[in-house]
Amino acid sequence: MKTYIVGNFKLNFTVGEASIYLHKLLKALPIYRDVEVAIAPSTIALQPLSLQIDRHKMKLAAQNAFYRDYGAFTGETSFSQLRGIVDYAIIGHSERRHIFGEDDKCVQKKVAAAVRNRITPILCIGETESERAFGETADVVRDQLIGGLAEVSDDEIDRVIVAYEPVWAISSTKAAKLATPDEVAEVVKLIRKIMKETYGEEVAEKMPILFGGSVNSSNAGAYLTVPGVNGLLIGGSSLILNEFVDIIEIAKRVRS
Numbered sequence: 001m002k003t004y005i006v007g008n009f010k011l012n013f014t015v016g017e018a019s020i021y022l023h024k025l026l027k028a029l030p031i032y033r034d035v036e037v038a039i040a041p042s043t044i045a046l047q048p049l050s051l052q053i054d055r056h057k058m059k060l061a062a063q064n065a066f067y068r069d070y071g072a073f074t075g076e077t078s079f080s081q082l083r084g085i086v087d088y089a090i091i092g093h094s095e096r097r098h099i100f101g102e103d104d105k106c107v108q109k110k111v112a113a114a115v116r117n118r119i120t121p122i123l124c125i126g127e128t129e130s131e132r133a134f135g136e137t138a139d140v141v142r143d144q145l146i147g148g149l150a151e152v153s154d155d156e157i158d159r160v161i162v163a164y165e166p167v168w169a170i171s172s173t174k175a176a177k178l179a180t181p182d183e184v185a186e187v188v189k190l191i192r193k194i195m196k197e198t199y200g201e202e203v204a205e206k207m208p209i210l211f212g213g214s215v216n217s218s219n220a221g222a223y224l225t226v227p228g229v230n231g232l233l234i235g236g237s238s239l240i241l242n243e244f245v246d247i248i249e250i251a252k253r254v255r256s
């Protein structure tokens with residue numbers, strides 16, 4: 001299985017800035033066949049960057065899209081419009097769930113729409129700080145995982161990536177708020193167990209699981225060596241080009 005390194009720019013960079021970043025990233029990166037790199041700039045930058053990108057080196061991901069393909073949905077962009085432009089889409093990110101009120105029903109329709117449009121969904125799941133404190137992590141992860149995948153058929157389930165992102169560890173600057181490799185290992189094991197019970201062993205073993213939560217070049221190696229982790233979803237550190245390149249190099253070294 002490849003190692004996935006996905007940079008989520010969130011609401012940062014103009015189209016011009018994203019284009020300059022991509023130019024420099026393409027120059028800095030060799031082709032790594034076993035490390036799949038993707039960046040997720042703002043929706044407005046996806047089309048121009050799709051003309052600039054070298055898909056042998058890296059791919060584009062959408063940060064979000066709407067589940068209906070067309071119609072009276074002012075302000076939305078559909079997965080069908082992004083078909084051919086992006087290879088991946090981040091779906092169910094905690095900021096979408098908590099700031100924009102996306103529930104598991106909405107997330108499951110988006111996951112299905114991505115698959116229908118040949119875009120690989122990166123389904124984000126993870127508990128909040130209080131859910132963890134109340135011992136609800138396993139239930140939350142189970143509900144978000146089963147809920148998010150509910151509209152994907154058994155034939156298409158192997159086209160999904162899951163990202164475990166504990167909400168309390170996202171955009172953290174405090175060491176106490178970083179997930180430990182052991183905490184990540186425990187939840188990743190649980191995700192594979194739920195996948196095995198629901199879809200069988202082969203699907204469970206082959207599904208890429210990424211970790212996200214304040215990953216930087218100092219902790220990337222530790223997270224990448226957690227059993228069952230196949231890559232990283234990176235927010236803040238992906239905005240710093242050298243940092244993102246360093247993390248990709250670490251991923252390459254961990255693989256070799």
Ligand code: PEP
Nearest residue numbers: 170171212213214235236
């Ligand atoms: C994210 O946006 O998915 C994320 C993990 O952000 P950060 O790396 O900044 O915590």
